[in-house]
Amino acid sequence: MKKKDYILISSLIIGILILAVVWKCAFSSAGREVYVTVSNEEICSCNINEDCILQIIDGSAICLKDENEFDGRGNLLIISGGKADVISADCPDGVCVDMPPISKCGESIVCMPNAVIVSVR
């Protein structure tokens, strides 16, 4: 093989590598779901790549148009940019609000006082 052959093959491999990285960035979270349980009962689930704002209150999830609609009761869950995060809650300890956003399968945000678990699967 000559120099140009090496260039050709290297170019092909590098091209495929770039495609693989792009694929991973674009689709690694595809199909992942965020689901919410209250007192061990699943109340809702949604695609992690579809942005939405949910108020979890009285064992159900209410879709909000924006954060300003949150009246301070229950937990405020925001799904945005492929991540889920609880940004406000009426629980006394606020541990759920302190927990970092989740995006990987098996990760959870837990609010013990409200018996709420937000997880990714």
Next chain:
Amino acid sequence: MNILQKTRLSKYEVIMLIIMASVFMTGCTLSAGNGEDEPQSSINGIYFDTFVSISAYDDTPAEVLKGAIGECEKYEKIFSRTDEESQLYSINNRSAGGAICISKDMSRVIAAGLEYGKMTEGRFDIAIGAVTKQWDFHGDGCVVPDGKTIEDALKHTDATAISQNDSGLFIDDDKLEMDLGGIAKGYIADRLKEYLTENGCTEAVIALGGNIVCIGDKRGQGYSVGVKTPFDNTGKLSKVLNVSDTSVVTSGVYERYFEKDGQMYHHILDPATGYPAGTDLYSVTIVCDDSMKADALTTAVLIMGEKEGIEYIRERMKDEVSPVKQAVLINDRYSVTEIN
């Protein structure tokens, strides 16, 4: 195609190279997309006033995980101290003396609890229920029981009053109550491991609050189990342990506590005084194949304090059955001591 024609590389060879490279890269991509650190399936819930999660790193069917989490409900009905329908509640609220009929699970936990009580010279004590119920570390209570109440309750914490035989359980003190909170989660974690392995699971992590049980070695890389920095809510870790097919249990004063008049009251009570243990340790982590044993020992060592606790752990590392494999102690100056 000039390049190809000028060399000995045929079209066929080039195409094969491209296919091989594509297969290789696709393999890498799929692997990364699935996430080497991510479980293939998981399930969770809140039981025993604790967040429980089970994550499988193999192809264990979802039905098996559901079955395992269902076991938690069963054990809650046995070991809960507060659930009025539980077996422990009915034992603690018995109306008359004589033999009490109990389940095999309850019998095993009581037997182990009594054994660990002797092993730790009473630092771990399942007969402390009459004292435990005077304290409220869960609600908005923040009430410190008065000295007389604790003194009276302490009169009914003699573990030698508890015995078992083929007829059942006997408690030779009408006011004695049991608290299995320091041991039941370890027992349940061991049983969940049993359930999963019997159903073909070879790679999984079971977490019941501070009780972690690892099955297998996570595809050969081992499981990373973090030891939390006490009183830190941001998830900061003081130590990360790499373990396989064993249990890691942590007890810490930071888990449940309240402050009153500038004093901290944590949930780990000293059976000798009835008050939160006056310890110089913030947390104790023990690695041991037997999660129930690790559960009892973490509580006992925390009550012992750093100096005695380190010596005690070294002794328990010599045990013939389920020896302590490793321990991490964090004291009240946030200094970390690792014992291997």
